[in-house]
Amino acid sequence: MQYVAPIGIGILYALLMSLVREPHRRRLNAVMVGGAGAAYLSGGGTGGWEFLFTALLTYVAFRGLESWTWIGIGWLLHTAWDIVHHIKGNPIIPFAHTSSLGCAICDPVIALWCLRGGPSLIGLVRDRRRSGRPQPGPDPREGVSPGSPSLTPGGQ
Structure with a gap:
């Protein structure tokens, strides 16, 4: 369960973000990854490197305001930082020894979603359900060129 629950949390995160x-949605995720960059500051498990990592993820989050790719990169960087903290024995949640490991499993799920452009998972499910139903016939305008009278205002 310790390995499965973080995957579910990553999927739940993407589902909840799909409501935005x-x-x-992209801008909120940029802010979220920026905040994740500072998650370990109070623990200080890697000393001054914590500040450097926070600065790096702040830059990545800033770039993420306009790019899902940068947000995905930020979550992958945070995954690496989670692994460092898990190995050092300095978890993200001090009383939960494997919390950094869980975070290292969850973050790539979020990163993959971001690297795909942060699509609405709810919209994808709706579209998939619709595609299973019989579709209406072909568009009557299909095959009509843009300059044809049927597409010009007033039919002229």
Whole structure:
């Protein structure tokens, strides 16, 4: 369960974020990854490197305001930082010894979603359900060229 639950948490994160419309979804995720960059500051498990990592993820988050790719990169960087903290025995949640390991499993799930452009998972499920139903016939305008009278205002 310790390995499966973090995957579920990553999927739940993407589902909840799917409720936020674009472009706000991307910007909110940029803020989230920026905040994740400072998650280990109070523990100080790697000394001054904590500040350097926070600065790096702040830059990545800033770039993520306009790019899902940068947000995905930020989550992958955070995954690496989680692994460092797990190995050093300095977990993200001090009383939960394997919390950094769980975070290292969860973050790549979020990163993959971000690297795919942070699509609405709810919209994808809706589209998939619709595609299983019989579709209406072909568009009557299909095959009509843009300059044809049927597409010009007033039919002229």
